[in-house]
Amino acid sequence: MTTSFLAALQALLDPAGILTDETALAGYCLDQRRRYRGQALAVARPRSCEEVAAVVRLCAEHGVPIVPQGGNTGNCGAATPDESGSALILSLERMNRILEVDADNNTITVETGVILADAQAAARAAGRLLAADWAAAASCQIGGALAVNAGGVNVLRYGNMREQTLGLEVVLASGEIWGGLRALRKDNTGYDLKQLFIGAEGTLGIITRAVLRLFPLPTAQALALVAFPDPDAALALLRDLQGRVGDRVTSFELIGQPCLELLAKHFPQLPQPFSPAPQWLALIELSDCGDSAELSDKLIEALAESEIEDAVLARNAAESEALWRLREEIAEAQRREGVSIKHDISLPVSRVPAFLAECGPKLQAEFPDAQIVAFGHLGDGNLHYNVFRADKSQAAYQAEAAINAIVYGCVTQLGGSISAEHGIGQLKVDALTQYRSKLELDLMRGIKQLLDPQNLMNPGKVLRF
Amino acid sequence: MTTSFLAALQALLDPAGILTDETALAGYCLDQRRRYRGQALAVARPRSCEEVAAVVRLCAEHGVPIVPQGGNTGNCGAATPDESGSALILSLERMNRILEVDADNNTITVETGVILADAQAAARAAGRLLAADWAAAASCQIGGALAVNAGGVNVLRYGNMREQTLGLEVVLASGEIWGGLRALRKDNTGYDLKQLFIGAEGTLGIITRAVLRLFPLPTAQALALVAFPDPDAALALLRDLQGRVGDRVTSFELIGQPCLELLAKHFPQLPQPFSPAPQWLALIELSDCGDSAELSDKLIEALAESEIEDAVLARNAAESEALWRLREEIAEAQRREGVSIKHDISLPVSRVPAFLAECGPKLQAEFPDAQIVAFGHLGDGNLHYNVFRADKSQAAYQAEAAINAIVYGCVTQLGGSISAEHGIGQLKVDALTQYRSKLELDLMRGIKQLLDPQNLMNPGKVLRF
The missing domain is CATH 3.30.70.2740 (Alpha-Beta Plaits)
Structure with missing residues (x-):
């Protein structure tokens, strides 16, 4: 059976579209936290929505489970197959074209294998901001970000991936293509189907293209690293700042003392401004159109009137980057620990x-x-x-x-x-059954059965049957 | 059958909870555009989610269709029963309690019979903005706004109702209560069920409580009415303004010349600043924390450098209100025409x-x-x-x-x-079948059948079977 499936798959894709060699598969079968190591029949690497649909139809015929995979940077093992070796990994990595940047509509249209940083750069080149941003931006893909409804460091101001998505194209479990690639800010024509696929971790369909919102590109930044005695003081400053400057507060990242100790141990070359390390820090970024100096003045004013222990302001881009690295290397420092x-x-x-x-x-x-x-x-x-x-x-x-x-x-x-x-x-499947009500789980299972009656779309992830 | 149903309904609710008198029913059976006039068995006016659930269970037992109704200000007849007289109207009007304003979490929790303007006022009293706003604010209810995923004049900056909703409590067609009343900005625990009910116009369940986002309350406003030769010039100014001041552009309302003629005819007391009436106007509002003068300066600067024909700025709150009335009375002027x-x-x-x-x-x-x-x-x-x-x-x-x-x-x-x-x-049920694909309609019907297998929740609205 496997042989006939692979032969049929080979007939659908170009030679570079299929990987079966064990060495080539290894990286796709291991999650980035190195917690889950699975097995797969093969990796399919389609180049178009139509090829994805053909692969999905073939899998449906042969009853082969599909594990969609983007940049493989997820934290919960959603993109890693189980150990049975019965699944096909479907990598979107060759579907990496930026299809359109419409500056007047403030939208970007991409294939979902596009690396987040590449989409950010394309938006920036058009004088626009793609707000989604987090530590893995240089390697994660838009499709994976949509699949987990990723958040990141700009959610405070711009929302999660869900809020940034206007339209999707999705290959359903049947192999049909749902063409919901709309670029509209208002569209109330029946149930909002795209919402089902965002955050569904590939269990309801495979997102192949997306239209995302863009924003005016901020020209001014102000960044401070601030020390607090406790989280209450940090929260008080957040509220005070939002009262003063509204949504110019784009990031407010809390960092506990043990993070700083790990950074000192594993990244001793990263300068830490405070010694001894304070109990709590927050990395606070304001951004705006206009002038950075004006924004810094407002931040300094707020800090001067607040109950903080200490603060440093970034005076230039290099200092900004150094402060941001303290935040962004926490994940790697933990991994090394x-x-x-x-x-x-x-x-x-x-x-x-x-x-x-x-x-x-x-x-x-x-x-x-x-x-x-x-x-x-x-x-x-x-x-x-x-x-x-x-x-x-x-x-x-x-x-x-x-x-x-x-x-x-x-x-x-x-x-x-x-x-x-x-x-x-995979990580929280059991926890979900414990912390969500039976009614909710039943509703979710009903939706899953409606959209994927054969249970072939990333089975075992999100829901257990 | 009807008699036994009504008797059982009376046993569930207090005397003021049921209206059966024809005169009392008339207003509930006529939509605000006076286009649809239906008939109903009765109007049920429950006071709590539990009472709603009990009514829904009773309807399920007796096979009685339910038409949920908020402020009855919708434009497409979604809240009006058909002419058969077999349906029960379920009005949320007595579920009008504001349950919590959490200023530190920037959220408000309400029963869905709350009038939008009352919720706005409660937020304002806590120094926060509930951004949803449109002409019917003084009479529409939050539940109706959620049911149609209403937009309004602030969507440009703050999004539709969907983007402003963090949590919902919903009575399902089975009479079960889904408790999704969460007040979280990030929550990726399986499929996002609340998205199904927002915009579903009561066809999948009855939303009984909601948690909505609040924002910092803007303290500064600048408002201009601007004349353009064509819509391209208006769009160019919009983009220029967004580049200069970003999301401080909270409204950008286009008004064509014939609107001004209707206003002159039906609201002659409303002053119109330009004569003769220009081809196109835009009412442009900027808002921000801080100082109004600064904001006006930025608006004047942008207007001075743009290709506009003419402009007036509101110099005070009274002038602002007069300009906004021009926009908001267009609907009533059309009705009179x-x-x-x-x-x-x-x-x-x-x-x-x-x-x-x-x-x-x-x-x-x-x-x-x-x-x-x-x-x-x-x-x-x-x-x-x-x-x-x-x-x-x-x-x-x-x-x-x-x-x-x-x-x-x-x-x-x-x-x-x-x-x-x-x-x-009701208005666009046929159009929907024409302008959405069979695949989309099948998906929607599948969702409807999953959640409302008896087809008793606002039947005949949104989807035709």
Whole structure:
């Protein structure tokens, strides 16, 4: 059966469109956190929506599961096949054309294999901003970003991928192509089908093209790294700043002291402005049209009248970049340190301080060696809340269930979410069944069965049957 | 059967919770455009989500269709029952409590029978902006606004209702209550169920509570009414302004000359600044934190360097209000004038001038007496494009199909939508089947059948079976 499937696949695609060699497959079968290692029949690398549709139809005929894959930078294993080796990985990497930048409509149209940084550059060349941005921008793809409804450092001002999406083209499980590639800011013609596919992690269809919003390109920036005694003080400054300058506050990134210790250890070449390291920092960026000096003045004014411990302002682009690197290398510093139990959670912004005050002591009561590395997007109520133990080997995963129970318990009690911007993938399938109601899970399963009755689209991800 | 249903309904609700008297029903059975007049068994006026659920369960048992109704200000007859008299109208008007304003989380939680203007006022009292705003704000309800994914005059800056919604509570067709009342800016835990109900016009469930985003309250405004020779010049100014001041451009409302003539006729007391009336006007509002004078300076600077014909700036709140009334009374002036064939369409912003240049001549070639009253939200590509004939009685509807074919043909060819912000209701059910693909309609029908297998939730609206 496998042989006839592969032969038929070969007839659909050009020679470079199929990889079957074990060495070539290895990278596609391992997730970037090196937590999930799967097996696959092959990797298909179609070049067009029509080729994707042909591959999907072939898989439907042969009952072959499909695992769509973008830049393979996800955090929850959504793009990694299981160990059975029965699935086909469908990589969008060759569908990387930027199709149109319409500056007058403030939109960009792309194939979904386009690297985020390339789309950002194309927008910038037209004097526009593609607001989606996060640490993996240089390697992640638009399709993956849509599949997990990715967030990042500009959500406070510009929203998640969902809010930035105007239209989609999607290959359905049947192999039919849904042409929803509209470039409209208002369109109320029945149910908004595109919303189903955004954040569905490839379980309902494969997004092949997208129209994304662009914004006026900010010409002014002001960036400060600010030290606080506690998260309440950071939240107070955020609210004060928003009152003064509104949505010019584009990033407000909270960084806990243990992050700074990891950075000092693994990135000693990165200068840290404060010594000793303060309990909490926030990296605050304002952006606007017009003049940077004016924006800096407003930031300095707000800082002068607030309850902060200390602050440094970036005086130029190089200093800006150095401060941003402190934020962006936290993920890599953690990776070098070893295994931690990671949580990507969100809360009402007003309840972030309560969460931090409650959850840490609860964890340390049960696990006295727990060290909490917390950072994230305070302005969106989104924390990356990671727990290291003394043993940082794979053995650390043994306590995962118990640690998750404490963290997710606190999150749920405060009205929060167990996945803010990384999705569910494989990692949180069980947690989802625990923290979402039966009614919700039944609705989701109903939608899945409606759109993918054979359960071939990224099976085992998001929902368990 | 009807008697036993009504008796059972009476047992569920308080005496004021049911209206059966014909006089009392009349207003609920007539849509605000006076185009649709239906009949109903009764009006149920529950006071809580639990009462709504009980009514829905009773209707499911008795096979009674439900027509949910908010402020009854919709434009497409979605809230009006058919003429059979078999349906129950479920009015949310007594569910009008504002449940919470969380200024630190920038959210407001309301029952969906709350009048939009009341929610705006509650937000303002907490120093926050509820951005949803349009002419019917003083009488429409939040639930209706969510049901049609309403737009309005601030979409350019703040988005439609969909973009402003963080969480919903919904009574499903089964009478079960889905508790999705989350107040989170990031939440990627499976399929985003709330998106199904927003814009579904009550055909998939009844939204009983909602959490909406709030924004920093702007303290500065600048408003100008600007005359242009053509829509291209208006679009050029919009782009120039966005480059200069970014998202401080909160409204950019285009007004065609015939609107001004209707205003002069039906609202002679409203002063019109330009004489003779120019071909095109735009009402442009900038808003921001900080100081109004600074904002006005920026607007004046942009106007001075642009290709406009003339402009007036509002010097104070009273002048602002007078200019806004010109925009907001267009709908009432049209109503007083008589019957027109209305279209609420959207296009890529860059294609609005092309649409206006193409569609008018095509209409007038076929209907030499056609007068086009066009106005709308240029910044979102949304036009209200209404066609009067010499005969402005109900007889004018005779040409509706032919006129729609021309207008929707031009819209479709330019990648636009036949319903931008008013939804489908009864008015556009047939048009939807014509201008959306079979695949899309099948997907929508599948969703409808999944969520409302008995087809009792606002049947006949949005989709025809």
